[in-house]
Amino acid sequence: MARKAVAADDNVRRVYDQVLVDITKYVYHYDVQSPRAWTCAKFALLDALGCALETLTESEEARALIGPVIPGTTVPNGFRLPGTPYQLDILKGSFDLGSLIGYLDHNDAYPGAEWGHPSDNIGAILAVADWLSRTARASGQVSLTMEKVLLGLIKAYEIQGCFQIRNAFDQVGLDHTLLVKIASTAVVSWLLDLTENQAMDALSQAWMDSAPLRVFRQHPNTGPRKGWAAGDACMRAVHLAWLTKKGQPGASTVLTTPRWGFYATLFNGREFQLPRPFGSWVIESVFFKIHAVEGHGASAVEAAVEVGEELRESGLSVERDIAHIHVRTQQAAMTIINKQGPLHNAADRDHCMQYMIAVVLMKGSMIESADYQDKSPWAKDPYVEALRKKIDLVEDPQFTADYHDKKKRSASNGLTVTLNNGTKMDEVLCEYPVGHPWRKETTSSVKGKLKKNIEGWYGKGGKAQNILKLEPLREEDFRKMQVCDFVDRFAGD
Numbered sequence: 001m002a003r004k005a006v007a008a009d010d011n012v013r014r015v016y017d018q019v020l021v022d023i024t025k026y027v028y029h030y031d032v033q034s035p036r037a038w039t040c041a042k043f044a045l046l047d048a049l050g051c052a053l054e055t056l057t058e059s060e061e062a063r064a065l066i067g068p069v070i071p072g073t074t075v076p077n078g079f080r081l082p083g084t085p086y087q088l089d090i091l092k093g094s095f096d097l098g099s100l101i102g103y104l105d106h107n108d109a110y111p112g113a114e115w116g117h118p119s120d121n122i123g124a125i126l127a128v129a130d131w132l133s134r135t136a137r138a139s140g141q142v143s144l145t146m147e148k149v150l151l152g153l154i155k156a157y158e159i160q161g162c163f164q165i166r167n168a169f170d171q172v173g174l175d176h177t178l179l180v181k182i183a184s185t186a187v188v189s190w191l192l193d194l195t196e197n198q199a200m201d202a203l204s205q206a207w208m209d210s211a212p213l214r215v216f217r218q219h220p221n222t223g224p225r226k227g228w229a230a231g232d233a234c235m236r237a238v239h240l241a242w243l244t245k246k247g248q249p250g251a252s253t254v255l256t257t258p259r260w261g262f263y264a265t266l267f268n269g270r271e272f273q274l275p276r277p278f279g280s281w282v283i284e285s286v287f288f289k290i291h292a293v294e295g296h297g298a299s300a301v302e303a304a305v306e307v308g309e310e311l312r313e314s315g316l317s318v319e320r321d322i323a324h325i326h327v328r329t330q331q332a333a334m335t336i337i338n339k340q341g342p343l344h345n346a347a348d349r350d351h352c353m354q355y356m357i358a359v360v361l362m363k364g365s366m367i368e369s370a371d372y373q374d375k376s377p378w379a380k381d382p383y384v385e386a387l388r389k390k391i392d393l394v395e396d397p398q399f400t401a402d403y404h405d406k407k408k409r410s411a412s413n414g415l416t417v418t419l420n421n422g423t424k425m426d427e428v429l430c431e432y433p434v435g436h437p438w439r440k441e442t443t444s445s446v447k448g449k450l451k452k453n454i455e456g457w458y459g460k461g462g463k464a465q466n467i468l469k470l471e472p473l474r475e476e477d478f479r480k481m482q483v484c485d486f487v488d489r490f491a492g493d
């Protein structure tokens with residue numbers, strides 16, 4: 001049978017995909033004008049470093065992953081990993097910091113069609129900036145200041161958040177840390193002084209890499225990889241920017257090439273949708289995690305605290321009197337944290353709304369990071385197990401619509417308890433959990449969290465107080481600080 005003639009590929013190199021151009025232009029040329037963006041950036045940076053120290057305090061599993069691959073290695077002018085004595089190369093440094101920030105899932109988050117943590121990017125940005133700053137100082141040159149770190153942070157948040165609003169990577173099974181890889185590659189390329197064409201090449205490398213499968217966040221495989229997924233993305237971003245700086249070319253039409261590009265291969269042929277030009281919106285409206293819960297469960301644990309108080313006030317017992325708890329929730333929670341059956345590890349527990357609610361009710365107070373760990377008494381508590389089975393989640397489509405509505409931006413959960421005697425209590429509804437940018441207690445609560453996390457690792461002494469002084473520092477003074485001086489405040493022994 002005669003074969004149909006197929007025209008040979010013309011093999012002409014096209015101009016760069018528009019998405020690569022837009023990201024690069026934004027990172028290299030956008031001037032951040034909003035004073036609020038700078039204030040929020042400093043706050044977000046400190047919150048993220050507080051989360052890193054909290055991970056060191058709470059997670060043995062995470063502590064085992066950090067430090068030089070070859071024990072004893074100290075890299076001259078290397079990145080000083082906060083909370084530790086380690087001085088690392090920028091690949092291991094960005095992996096370690098990204099992992100410490102994200103491990104307990106307590107760092108800030110941003111909602112949308114996809115959900116993720118913009119502060120994950122700090123692992124890459126701070127590691128590279130600190131190394132550049134130390135290297136410059138060691139050779140008598142002007143060292144990088146915190147202004148550059150904050151600017152990079154604002155831009156990384158914006159890139160990641162704008163992509164999240166309309167593009168759901170979970171629907172094609174990819175992990176959202178893909179966006180950390182993209183945003184960090186762009187910002188690190190700028191920090192490392194790549195040309196704009198090189199930055200686009202590096203970005204194309206990041207899209208070629210794509211992302212790991214999301215399988216490690218979902219039952220029945222939820223596991224600790226979700227703790228280091230951000231670190232992994234940070235490390236890869238730094239590596240790709242570095243490889244490009246050393247002369248590696250990219251693939252200018254990595255997204256749009258028919259058959260082989262990202263859209264055709266991994267995104268069902270769809271193109272990305274970006275809701276608005278990049279600015280500084282995301283850093284100004286990020287959601288802080290005050291309580292250690294997956295973001296879509298934050299309002300549920302707040303409601304559970306109230307339910308617990310009502311039960312106690314009525315003389316009722318959580319163990320004996322509850323027949324059933326019905327939870328109205330949003331679609332994202334249904335996908336991420338609706339789980340029955342055995343919970344195998346801390347990551348599995350912190351992605352289970354039934355566990356969070358049951359622990360809050362049994363404890364009679366808010367759940368904390370330590371309560372998810374294997375060694376926590378709640379992890380094996382028979383009453384928590386029994387209560388989990390009585391909790392069921394149902395999506396309320398209105399909650400889902402309100403979650404995506406940019407005027408409402410709620411993250412609601414409503415809990416209704418039915419008692420063994422058949423009485424149905426009034427629903428306790430929480431639409432805007434603390435940490436939401438619209439809740440007035442958010443700022444004071446972030447400050448409280450920072451203090452707790454810093455003193456949790458360093459105690460209440462001089463070291464902790466020296467770090468805490470950074471928070472009220474005047475903005476201009478903070479921005480002028482040299483990066484290595486900032487990072488040195490966090491170094492541990």
Ligand SMILES: C[C@H](C(=O)O)[C@@](O)(CC(=O)O)C(=O)O
Binds near residue numbers: 105116117176
């Ligand atoms: C962003 C989410 C959170 O609020 O913690 C998330 O749970 C989302 C997810 O699992 O995809 C996370 O772990 O990053």
